[in-house]
Amino acid sequence: MSKPMPLPLPVAFGAPTERADAARNREALLCAARQIVAAEGIDALTMDRLAASAGVGKGTVFRRFGSREGVMGALLNEHARAWQESVISGPPPLGPGAGPRERLIAFGASLFELNRSSTELIAAAGESVQRSYATESFIATHVRYLLRSAGVTGDLTLLAVALIAPLDRRILDQQVRIEHMDRDRILAGWADLVDRILA
Amino acid sequence: MSKPMPLPLPVAFGAPTERADAARNREALLCAARQIVAAEGIDALTMDRLAASAGVGKGTVFRRFGSREGVMGALLNEHARAWQESVISGPPPLGPGAGPRERLIAFGASLFELNRSSTELIAAAGESVQRSYATESFIATHVRYLLRSAGVTGDLTLLAVALIAPLDRRILDQQVRIEHMDRDRILAGWADLVDRILA
Numbered sequence: 001m002s003k004p005m006p007l008p009l010p011v012a013f014g015a016p017t018e019r020a021d022a023a024r025n026r027e028a029l030l031c032a033a034r035q036i037v038a039a040e041g042i043d044a045l046t047m048d049r050l051a052a053s054a055g056v057g058k059g060t061v062f063r064r065f066g067s068r069e070g071v072m073g074a075l076l077n078e079h080a081r082a083w084q085e086s087v088i089s090g091p092p093p094l095g096p097g098a099g100p101r102e103r104l105i106a107f108g109a110s111l112f113e114l115n116r117s118s119t120e121l122i123a124a125a126g127e128s129v130q131r132s133y134a135t136e137s138f139i140a141t142h143v144r145y146l147l148r149s150a151g152v153t154g155d156l157t158l159l160a161v162a163l164i165a166p167l168d169r170r171i172l173d174q175q176v177r178i179e180h181m182d183r184d185r186i187l188a189g190w191a192d193l194v195d196r197i198l199a
Numbered sequence: 200m201s202k203p204m205p206l207p208l209p210v211a212f213g214a215p216t217e218r219a220d221a222a223r224n225r226e227a228l229l230c231a232a233r234q235i236v237a238a239e240g241i242d243a244l245t246m247d248r249l250a251a252s253a254g255v256g257k258g259t260v261f262r263r264f265g266s267r268e269g270v271m272g273a274l275l276n277e278h279a280r281a282w283q284e285s286v287i288s289g290p291p292p293l294g295p296g297a298g299p300r301e302r303l304i305a306f307g308a309s310l311f312e313l314n315r316s317s318t319e320l321i322a323a324a325g326e327s328v329q330r331s332y333a334t335e336s337f338i339a340t341h342v343r344y345l346l347r348s349a350g351v352t353g354d355l356t357l358l359a360v361a362l363i364a365p366l367d368r369r370i371l372d373q374q375v376r377i378e379h380m381d382r383d384r385i386l387a388g389w390a391d392l393v394d395r396i397l398a
Contacts, residue, residue, distance in 0.1 A: 127326060158365070158388030165364035166357070189357030196395045
């Protein structure tokens, strides 16, 4: 009788590979989702469509994201994460290398874009899809840091809230879509607010 | 054959009385609703309970308000309307008779209370219950008016948004309930913002 073949060790050796596969799989799905949204708009992003585009079974899509809202939440947070990278280590004036006032103005403009771009996604997914707490707290911490760098004294936590709050996506949506204010006016108003707080 | 009796004119004569009855009825129901909420909290406010307290049939409550959310929306807007009266014609410094800075500071404190008091109601009723557009636009108009009275120049529409936005009920709820900031700190921060904008 021949000795049995040694069994493979699926957990100890298999798990890292499985995790790497899962990450690649997830990335491929998010990439397909982004392409669908960019080409045809959010309404076209269904679980069936996403599975077909990514060449996987619908079960895989559900396993990764739970629901259509789950896909949208993942898109939202991935976008926010990439944006965060550009604030931390991208080129100035958004990234390091410019003065605090210049960085604040650039930050406001880029937060405007981030919040505007998330409006459609959140509207389609329902208010249950929100930006992560990590992103919200990054935004607050970064503004506080720039205020401190600019030599502002006072309750910097509350001053940061005062700068971030008018760029809330609901407020921007009302201003842009209902009141037809243009981006330049909104950002000029925000820069004025920055200057009054820095003065 | 006798002449037919003249028909009563139910619309022409009946309607005003019916409207006055309806208004009284509505007021009695809202009053009962306020008492239930004050004594036992929002969870106790059900359509059955409200009908029993007001001594009317459940059908009447549904006819007046449509749903439990409808009662809550009516409470919210009635409260906002009473508050609006006190800003327009109540005693200073909230009402007329104080200087614009003093009125702004009093307005911020009273908007804080209004927004805090609506948080529980909106949480219980769901986000579909919102303050009316009329109230929102009163708030914006009043702040713009006080800024103009204080001699502030610039984009007063956006500066008013910048003052109102940090007092949003969602932000206040986060600050008070999650971050345990106290009211005095939040209002001192807001007064500092006013002074930076008025400077």
